[in-house]
Amino acid sequence: MEKKLKSHGAWIGKWTFILAATGSAVGLGNIWGFPYKAGTNGGGAFVLIYLLCIVMIGVPIMISEIIIGRRAGNSPINAMKRTALDSNSSSLWRLVGWSGITAGVLILSFYSVIAGICLNYIFIAAFPSEVLTSSDQFGAVIASPLNLLFWHTVFMLLTFLIVSAGVKNGIGRMVKILMPMLGFLLIFMVIYAMFNGAFVRTLEFLFAPDFSSVTAETFLSAMGQAFFSLSLGMGSIMAYGAYMPKDQKVVPTSFTVASLDTLVAMLAGLAIFPIIFVFNLEPNSGPGLVFVSMLSAFNQMQFGQIIGTFFFILLSIAALSSSISLLEPGVAYLSEEGFLSRKYSALAISFFAWSLGIGTALSFNLLSEFNLTPGRNFLDSMDFIANQILLPLGGMMIAIFVGWFMNKELITNEVGYINPIIYKLWRFFIKYIAPISVASIFISQIL
Amino acid sequence: MNITNIKSTYGYVGFLPFAAFSLIPWIIGGDISKTLIYFQLGYGAIILTFLGGFAWGWRDDQKDQKFNLSIGIGFSLLGCLILLLTYLKLILTSLLLSIISFYLFYIFEKSTEDFKKKDIDYRKFRKILTLLVCISFLISSGYWINPYSNPYL
Numbered sequence: 001m002e003k004k005l006k007s008h009g010a011w012i013g014k015w016t017f018i019l020a021a022t023g024s025a026v027g028l029g030n031i032w033g034f035p036y037k038a039g040t041n042g043g044g045a046f047v048l049i050y051l052l053c054i055v056m057i058g059v060p061i062m063i064s065e066i067i068i069g070r071r072a073g074n075s076p077i078n079a080m081k082r083t084a085l086d087s088n089s090s091s092l093w094r095l096v097g098w099s100g101i102t103a104g105v106l107i108l109s110f111y112s113v114i115a116g117i118c119l120n121y122i123f124i125a126a127f128p129s130e131v132l133t134s135s136d137q138f139g140a141v142i143a144s145p146l147n148l149l150f151w152h153t154v155f156m157l158l159t160f161l162i163v164s165a166g167v168k169n170g171i172g173r174m175v176k177i178l179m180p181m182l183g184f185l186l187i188f189m190v191i192y193a194m195f196n197g198a199f200v201r202t203l204e205f206l207f208a209p210d211f212s213s214v215t216a217e218t219f220l221s222a223m224g225q226a227f228f229s230l231s232l233g234m235g236s237i238m239a240y241g242a243y244m245p246k247d248q249k250v251v252p253t254s255f256t257v258a259s260l261d262t263l264v265a266m267l268a269g270l271a272i273f274p275i276i277f278v279f280n281l282e283p284n285s286g287p288g289l290v291f292v293s294m295l296s297a298f299n300q301m302q303f304g305q306i307i308g309t310f311f312f313i314l315l316s317i318a319a320l321s322s323s324i325s326l327l328e329p330g331v332a333y334l335s336e337e338g339f340l341s342r343k344y345s346a347l348a349i350s351f352f353a354w355s356l357g358i359g360t361a362l363s364f365n366l367l368s369e370f371n372l373t374p375g376r377n378f379l380d381s382m383d384f385i386a387n388q389i390l391l392p393l394g395g396m397m398i399a400i401f402v403g404w405f406m407n408k409e410l411i412t413n414e415v416g417y418i419n420p421i422i423y424k425l426w427r428f429f430i431k432y433i434a435p436i437s438v439a440s441i442f443i444s445q446i447l
Numbered sequence: 448m449n450i451t452n453i454k455s456t457y458g459y460v461g462f463l464p465f466a467a468f469s470l471i472p473w474i475i476g477g478d479i480s481k482t483l484i485y486f487q488l489g490y491g492a493i494i495l496t497f498l499g500g501f502a503w504g505w506r507d508d509q510k511d512q513k514f515n516l517s518i519g520i521g522f523s524l525l526g527c528l529i530l531l532l533t534y535l536k537l538i539l540t541s542l543l544l545s546i547i548s549f550y551l552f553y554i555f556e557k558s559t560e561d562f563k564k565k566d567i568d569y570r571k572f573r574k575i576l577t578l579l580v581c582i583s584f585l586i587s588s589g590y591w592i593n594p595y596s597n598p599y600l
Contacts, residue, residue, distance in 0.1 A: 194589035200596045203473055278595070 009167040010243045017244045018256050019175040021062075023321030024231045024240065025261040026182070028114060031318060032289050035206060035269025037225055039283060041218045044209030047266075049219060053226035054258050057437045060429040061232045061395055062254045064402035067414045069241025070250070075332035076100050076235035079242060080401075087407040096397045100235030101330045103390035105349060107234065108326040109356035110382045112159065114287070115319035116151030117141060118312055121291060125298055125308030134296035138287075148361035155316075156354045159323045163331055164346035167243050171324055178321050185314040186264065189271035192307060197274020205283070206269050224441050228387065229261055231322070233395030233438075235329035242332070251418050251426070264318075271311075275301070290315065327353070356382070392442035396435050403431035451565075455572040462579055464490050469583040472590045484542075484587050488533045491545045491584070496526030498552055515559070522552055542588045546581045553577040 011017045038046045072079035077097030084093035120141060129137055141147060162170045193199060231237055244253075272294065276283050279300055281293040290311075298308030327349060334345035359367065363378035372381035402411070415423070468487030472480030499522030502515070525548045532541040553573060556562050562570065590596050 191585070191589070194586070195593055197593075198595045199589070199593055200473060200476060274595075 010245060011172055011240075012168060014245065014248045014253070016172045016175065017240060017248065018253060018260070019179040020171060020240050020321075020325070021231075021237055021253075021257045022260040022264070023175045023179050023182075024236045024325030025229060025257060025322075026264045026318050027229075027231075027322035028111075028118075028315065028319055030229055030261065030265040031268040031272070031315060032286055034225060034229065034265035035273060036283060036289065037221055038207075038269065039205040039273070041221055042210045042213040043205060044207045045211045045214050046218060046222060047207060048209070049214070049222040050226055051262070053223045053437070054230075054262060056429050057223060057434050058226040058230045058232065059254050059258050060426055060434050061227070061399055061438075062230055062237055062258065063250055063415075063426060064398050064430055065232065065235075065237040066241035066244065066250050066254060067402065067411060068398070068406075069238035070244045070246070071410060071414045073242050075242070075336055076238040076329050077333050078336065079238055083406060083410065084401070086410060087405055089401075089405045093397075093401055093405075096394055096401065097235060097238075097329075097333075099390050099394045099397075100233060100238070101333060103386040103394060104234045104236060104326040104329055105353050106356065106382050106386040106390070108159070108323055108353040110360040110379050111319065111323055111326065112156045112353065113148060113152045113357050113360045113379075115316060115323060116148065116153075116155040117287075117291065118315040118319055119155055120147065120151045121295070121312040122309055122316060125295065125312050126305055128295075128299050128305065128308075134292050134299060137295060138291045141291075142364040145362055145365050148364060149358065152357050152361055153354065155320070155323070156350055156357065158320060159327055160346050160350040162320075162324050163327045163350075164343045166342060171328065174324070175321060178317050182264075182314060182317045182321070185310055185317070186267050186271060189307070189311060189314065190267050193271050193274035196278075196301075198277035199270070199274045201277045202270060202273040205273060205277075206266070220441065220444050223437050224445075227395060227438060227441060228391065229265065230258060231325060233391040233393070233398065234326065235394075236325035239329040239332050240325065249418075250415055251422065388442075388445040392438050392445065396438040396442065399430050399434040399438065403427070403435065451569045451572070454569065455576075458572060458576050461494070462576060462583075465580055465583040469586040469590075472587070473596065476596065480590065484538065484591060485533060487583070487587055488529060488538070488541050488545060491549070491580070492526040492529040492533070494526075495529065495545070495548055495552065496523045499523035499526060502552075502555070518555055522548065522555075539588060539591055542584050542591065546584045546588075549577055549580050549584070 011020065034050075038050070068079050068083050069076070072082040074082065075097070077094050080097040081091050081094035085091055124137060124141070132140060162174045164170065165173075193202070227233070244250075272289070273283060275297045276289075276293055279297045281296060283289070284293065294311065295308065298304035298311070301307065327346065330349045331342060331345045334340050334348065335342040339345070340348060359372075359378040360382060363370070363380075367378055370377060372378050373384060376384055412423075465487060468483045468490065472483050499519050502519035502522060525544070529541050529544055529548070532538075532544065556573065557570075562573075
């Protein structure tokens with residue numbers, strides 16, 4: 001007899017899913033990764049390739065995850081299992097759900113440490129040091145295990161509180177506050193940069209197409225960005241899809257989420273680089289850009305304390321809206337199986353991720369020489385296992401499952417009426433293009 | 448095509464010059480960008496005068512007729528003022544005045560009896576169009592005062 005699984009509720013209104021999924025997709029990677037990749041890989045040429053990859057890889061996999069999640073109305077593990085059984089396939093497909101949840105928890109463990117640094121930087125930008133340079137400041141922040149652990153704990157606590165409050169009252173309510181705030185802060189930063197920064201140079205850097213610098217690497221980079229920036233393969237979209245109202249159209253919703261994610265990434269570039277170029281700082285990517293270059297710019301500019309504080313609040317919001325989506329799939333699984341209540345499920349997984357995060361926090365200082373896997377410290381190992389192995393594998397398996405194994409009738413019932421040409425294109429992308437592309441991302445990362 | 452669709456199509460087509468005049472300066476720069484911003488202001492002033500004109504005619508069956516007529520004339524005069532300020536090379540003032548005027552016209556139109564009777568699509572269209580036009584003037588203002596793109600540098 002089939003086990004009765006606990007229900008989690010549903011989003012209120014169609015925009016809640018869009019905001020939640022966009023919040024999940026928009027994270028630190030969009031803000032510190034996309035603009036730099038675009039600028040150094042051919043500008044407009046990269047953006048074009050990226051958009052193509054979004055349409056051919058990102059959106060098809062997102063549609064697949066939503067279909068599976070919404071149809072079953074369960075956590076990714078049970079959703080994969082139910083859909084596989086209903087399609088006369090092996091229940092072992094649930095391992096894809098397990099892989100997603102594992103990746104989510106591993107990512108949350110180190111994401112929380114980095115996001116904790118963002119929280120810390122809100123205060124650093126508001127009350128800048130007059131003796132330390134931005135580079136020394138960053139060094140001082142990461143050299144202190146206690147400081148990192150404190151902010152890691154604060155961030156994890158925030159994530160836990162939101163997720164434990166439930167789908168409607170916790171995540172649903174918070175994304176309706178966080179995402180408009182993120183949008184407002186981002187637009188404020190762009191307007192500020194448009195009036196005061198090297199905006200023309202930024203437009204050239206980001207959008208002037210330079211097809212001579214397009215290589216095979218550019219395609220891989222664009223494919224990777226399109227896949228990773230949409231939070232695919234980790235079960236978040238599948239879990240959020242489970243709470244999506246039945247009358248909401250899957251395909252247009254997926255395109256809206258992908259468009260908003262891309263828009264935020266582009267706006268982030270338009271907000272950050274005009275300031276970087278004014279002060280002739282290095283337009284590198286990752287923590288070096290936001291914690292060193294941006295802080296240095298804020299310290300030198302007029303009203304830098306205010307703008308800098310806004311900027312780090314923006315980053316923290318982006319991180320928080322993503323972290324709740326990393327925690328949700330695991331919490332949904334534990335609570336629907338009846339192992340623990342939602343609150344205790346959230347507490348258990350948060351505590352586990354927090355404990356793993358200690359290793360990440362220490363890998364910046366006390367354990368910097370310790371290698372968990374060959375040649376990689378704790379943080380790099382977590383990143384390698386989750387981002388470079390589990391996510392691409394999960395994404396690829398979801399594409400293969402929906403493209404080759406899932407019952408077509410179940411798909412069409414869930415998708416509803418769409419233009420037959422769009423449906424055929426989607427089938428083609430999910431059957432052939434998406435698995436091959438994600439496999440090439442996977443292989444290129446491993447090699 | 449119903450009348451709302453026709454109005455919104457013409458409305459968005461009418462917005463295209465605003466978009467072009469505000470975006471092209473960022474792309475091509477140089478002295479021509481100055482001219483494009485003058486064109487945007489001129490085009491905006493003509494539209495505003497036209498809006499004031501039709502506000503004059505559309506409210507025969509409204510309450511507070513005299514007050515509404517004065518407002519209609521007021522917007523036409525604002526359009527003329529923007530043209531004058533542009534001629535006097537007070538560009539930033541003209542740009543800011545344009546943003547304020549287009550927004551105020553929307554508020555004015557929203558308060559009329561006619562507007563309340565319009566269908567939801569029309570009301571949405573008017574809101575979006577006003578927002579887009581104001582953004583286009585904001586983008587031009589940014590270009591005008593940005594120290595790294597100022598056409599005089």
